[in-house]
Amino acid sequence: MQPSSLAGLPAGVGEALEAEGVAELYPPQEAAVEAGVADGESLVAAVPTASGKTLIAELAMLSAVERGGKALYIVPLRALASEKKTEFERWEEFGVTVGVSTGNYESDGEWLASRDIIVATSEKVDSLIRNGAPWIDDLTCVVSDEVHLVDDPNRGPTLEVTLAKLRKVNPGLQTVALSATVGNADVIAEWLDAELVESDWRPIDLRMGVHFGNAVDFADGSKREVPVERGEDQTARLVADALDTEEDGQGGSSLVFVNSRRNAESSARKLTDVTGPRLTTDERDRLRELAEEIRSGSDTDTAADLADAVEKGSAFHHAGLRSEDRARVEDAFRDRLIKCISATPTLAAGVNTPARRVIVRDWRRYDGEFGGMKPLDVLEVHQMCGRAGRPGLDPYGEAVLLANDADTKEELFERYLWADPEPVRSKLAAEPALRTHVLATVASGFASTRDGLLSFLDNTLYATQTDDEGRLAAVTDTVLDYLAVNDFVERDRDDGSESLTATGIGHTVSRLYLDPMSAAEMIDGLRSVARDAGAATAGADGEAGEFVRTGDDGDEPGFGTYARPGEDGSPDEGEVEGEAEETGGKATDEAATDSPEVTPLGCYHLVSRTPDMYELYLKSGDREEYTELCYEREAEFLGDVPSEYEDVRFEDWLASLKTARLLEDWANEVDEDRITERYGVGPGDIRGKVDTAEWLLRAAETLARDVEGIDGDAVVAVREARKRIEYGVREELLDLAGVRNVGRKRARRLFEAGIETRADLREADKAVVLGALRGRERTAERILEHAGREDPSMDDVRPDKSASAAATAGSASDDDGEGQASLGDFR
């Protein structure tokens, strides 16, 4: 079937596809068309990666648009959202408009309502529904990419409930679900009332095999000799072998999957011996440039290690990398510049990075709940293997699992090569998931009685899958109890059927996209401020579920009268320069012996112990260190500290404290590389934590305003803490850091040179500005422009030497990671 023969698409689309080289539809695509994707029929397509799933979605969406409708494309990752958006934008020349909406990026200018195709993450869609985005009921087609993720315990339920809601709002909605090959695609199809297209067909051959000894044995019976000498590294040999086998004038790149970040990094380092010597001079030059970019973006060890590897044509890839670096690595790999990536499983699910050869080195990974090393899911391994074979470049793709002995080889064949992927199973009937979604469902009017709620939940995958009718209802009831106790929903059971309404706070929590348990924790913590001060009717809600604390505060120093510490009411950390170590605590201890003051650390701990913040875990010596810190700064915590000896939550409390202090360090301008060292995290993790904290603090601020019984000063303190996190600066730099292109470092340098505010920037001597910015004219001009200066031009301005000296001196310990002496003894 030829694209141009398809009816129902916008004029010219079929021809454009042929011009792109799509002469014939692939068999699964043809089956999809026969099933009616282009005529508004719902469809589940369970086919391997890279076998043309996207085109199926495009046919559905474009034909829907041609009929005057509007389409939504749901992805699991933000990075995927932008990838898809650019892909779909090629249809704009046929009059189809595309928009994107994710947590960090919203389509510019034009409002999403006017867009024909919208790309968004599942959480974002959920949030849009909760906040009543007007265009939701205009949708006629929804595509759910990677729908097998409904199996994920964390995020699956969101997708499941979101699809159910969309279908409820728009009864005739065409639903197209794209899935990897899974064990029970038919069940998904049944759930969505959709036709099913299932196929193993791939445009490029995929050969899967196991390497053991001196050869790879493929599942199809063929064999490839790859001898490994004694003492040689198995992975290295396979990577070298792929590189030395030329197919279209070039050797093939490899993707190595390992089970930890550390392994990814060390594997990449080792593989430089393979990739480095095989580079051309030109490649070497371009890689050096790329490495330089990576180095200059961040002065952490991680970045330095990555740059060192990249220079030699090898790279590692994991969530500890900053997203810019991840993208750089992916791009350079696609451009065939980087020859080999060693990655944690992130990469398998992420943006498209095909390789000639995929090597699955580790097939087990640590799982605390499981209590040891757990074998990867078949589905996961298949996803990794699916990355093998670059369309248009490779005649075939190879996926190789590694075994060190004959038994393992046998097991790998059994377990992965000859096995079907496991079925997806809904994880909806779990408390954390239902807590959130039950509240949202009630708050956004999808159900107003218990029965209504249950019948809504009947539209989920869980309901179509389970035989245990009672379980969902049982969990729902527990969750409803929880929500009622915490005042998020109100129940009225005067007649037989119980009516449900969301309270004001309940609505707020739902719209803020908070886990209700996070909200409860935050409200409780914030209220404790007023309670400790004896200022408000704190215990009012003392009937208390397990998470509303009814502590006895008798022994806390803060019990008694609440006196405001200073006129501005904002906690001041003092003017300590450079070294941030252990500030705050001491200063406030004395000033506040009899008044609970809301400090940044208090706020950071509050949000860090919330279930919406992913925990940093405690390493060896951390327990003692943070226990000590816990007592030292006891007065700063909002809410009661669990007992060290009797309370199992103490351990979690310490882990949260670790996160909280990381955030405090960030807000105290501690250097990025020092934070990574101190907490054993990557630069990407810092960003992640900071982002989440910012979001949660914003939510906390809203809650503090809307909920009764919270001291007004607490609102101010939370806002302050949030702003400092947002820019990563101390209080005195907040104004400066708000100027575009001025981050924490530049702000500090300007400040040291005597330019302390945005207004100063407009008036200051240009020479001083330029000096403080280390003579970077372009940056200086841009900054002055953003600060609103009339004449930002830096022509003929010479940098002021003393300003640059002051800036460097004043910020030496912050910028350049000197000053190690003061840090040396923290272990």
Add this chain to the structure above:
DNA sequence: CGTCTTTGGTGTATTTTTTAGAAAC
């Protein structure tokens, strides 16, 4: 025989990931 390198053994520490909100001159 002395020094440097390689090998092998023991003990210890460590272990993936993603999303959400929204604002000012």
Add this chain to the structure above:
DNA sequence: AATACACCAAAGACG
């Protein structure tokens, strides 16, 4: 639970 790595001792290589 399994591995990587650091550390150390013993053995070997070489002049």
